[in-house]
Amino acid sequence: MTEDFDRILDECIDRINRGQSPADCLSDYPAYSERLRPLLHSMYDVRRAYPFAPSADAKRAARQKLHAALGKRRQGASTSSFLKVISRPAVWATAAVVILAIVGTLVVRPLFSPQTLISDPEGNFAFVVSDEPNAIGDFETLNITISKVVLQTVGLAKSLEFTPEVKTVDLTLLQGKQSQEIWRGDVPAGQYSHISIEVSEVKGRLESTGQVVDVRLPSHKLQMPVSFEVTTDTLTSFTFDITVVKTGNNGKYNLRPQIAESGAGKDQMPAE
């Protein structure tokens, strides 16, 4: 009997935590209501009397710190795996070079399916997302989930695609010069003319009201006709800049690619 009561009280506390009132739960358990009512009202009073909620500024600052630490960690992981390879004894280094040469040959000569791209922290291509500030200041968070990135070679002779390792990014954290790498891997050397991303979900929460708002992206795709070259001896880092714009005064927003802020940059690959 007491065990039943404990279970019912527990369920009612869960329901009040989810926003229901004590009356909602009491009406489901009339046989227990006499004993349950004062306890639920006490709980309700305690919760209501507790005024503390952290500020939006503190939450945003903590989020930025967490994202920065995540970015650093990912960068560190790729550096340390590279160091691990080069710090092995010579015999292992030789073996690694031979294996890399074989793998490299297989990637360059497309014996595998030509569309398959392998993620590799030491790869020659990094895909980075950034945000050109337009209406982004209206948002507390704007999370977009990228399901696929597609690269097209010149003349559309070949199409290559990969799934990002980091799928969901918050554009409010990527304004201006800030950016986030979401994939790195080996991409065949050559000229590319077009890059697009497929977005499976967009979730925006307004800074002013905390409400989730409709952010539209027709066809769930962002296309970017930009020419760039990928080579084997340099790291090509492609920044895909996305912006959110307000459409009139109807409270709706659209996502758009920002071609002027997007493009490829080159860095020397670490020497082996």
Place this chain on the structure above:
Amino acid sequence: MKIDTREKASGINERETQLSRLYEEYYDKIARYVYVHVGNREESEDIAGEVFLKALKSLKSYRERGVPMQAWLFRIAHNLTVDHLRRMNKRKTAEIEEIDSLAVAGNDNPVDAAEKGIEFERVIEAMNQLTAEQREIINLRFFGELTSREVSSILGKSDGAVREMQRAAVERLRVIMGVEKQ
């Protein structure tokens, strides 16, 4: 077309993604949980942020094994709070000035604000009359909004034991607050 990710790295990546996601849902709850112990807005917010950074650093050692990640975060929050209190040698409950400033924040009506301040003070005083375990359960359930199963995994007790202690704690709160009201 699939990307051939390394299993180990993908396990870590999944946990990183999970942690990012939990941040959105649990930052506020953890800050509220910490505030009950620390009684200072800035310090509670800082500790809540630190919980996620600490979790990220220890992510390699996290294995679910019956403890969901959100419960693990509250364990970290508890440890950081204890360390903080030890370091600062602070009172365990909210200070009166802080209560007043919280009650006044966002409230233009001074009478209403004062009443809210008194109400909160009553709650804190009532909480102080519970045992340490009862207080922890109420804090995790009411302010951290964890389920009793998650609380049981943090405290290392059975679900039934937590439910029983929870009932005893709420009954005690009712008596204390009822007596005070009269």
